[in-house]
Amino acid sequence: MTKILIIGAGIVGLSIAYELSREKKNFKIFVLEKIKKIGFGNSRKNSEVIHSGIYYKKNSLKNVLCIQGKKLIYDFCKRYKIKYSRTEKFFLACSKKEEKYLNKLRENSLKNGVKDVKNNWLKKKLKIMEPNLIGRKSFVIKIIWNFWYSRFHEKIISDY
Numbered sequence: 001m002t003k004i005l006i007i008g009a010g011i012v013g014l015s016i017a018y019e020l021s022r023e024k025k026n027f028k029i030f031v032l033e034k035i036k037k038i039g040f041g042n043s044r045k046n047s048e049v050i051h052s053g054i055y056y057k058k059n060s061l062k063n064v065l066c067i068q069g070k071k072l073i074y075d076f077c078k079r080y081k082i083k084y085s086r087t088e089k090f091f092l093a094c095s096k097k098e099e100k101y102l103n104k105l106r107e108n109s110l111k112n113g114v115k116d117v118k119n120n121w122l123k124k125k126l127k128i129m130e131p132n133l134i135g136r137k138s139f140v141i142k143i144i145w146n147f148w149y150s151r152f153h154e155k156i157i158s159d160y
Helices: 011-022 060-077 095-112 124-129 151-160
Strands: 002-007 025-031 084-093 117-119 137-147
Touching: 002 084, 011 025, 011 117, 084 095, 084 151, 095 117, 095 137
Parallel strands: 002 025
Antiparallel strands: 084 137, 117 137
């Protein structure tokens, strides 16, 4: 029997324990948490956002893990009816320097297969959506998701 010790009972630690426990191997899994209530460390402070993977170099380990992890979380939330919502993230460039970075970020998001990238909101729409913003260029992605992390923790614990 292989003994595995996972330190931290936040989203990452519990997700690892959950996936390992689903393996048909002979694992004995221990999870240690310094805080009495599970999920009350860094996970409680997170923004509950499932990131799209737009920032990472294509096929880098971070990019691959972000995209795989995102799919696993979506599937888990759907399977166990954990609340989540789809929202938009708005990127705005106010200077030429920022515009160059914005162009690179947009290109990278397309290379990484991020869907629903909308380029260059018209100034008229920008004024309606965010009347106090003035920018040179913008884009929006609709693939950012928020999820109810406390329910996620509870489900993992109940199955574990």
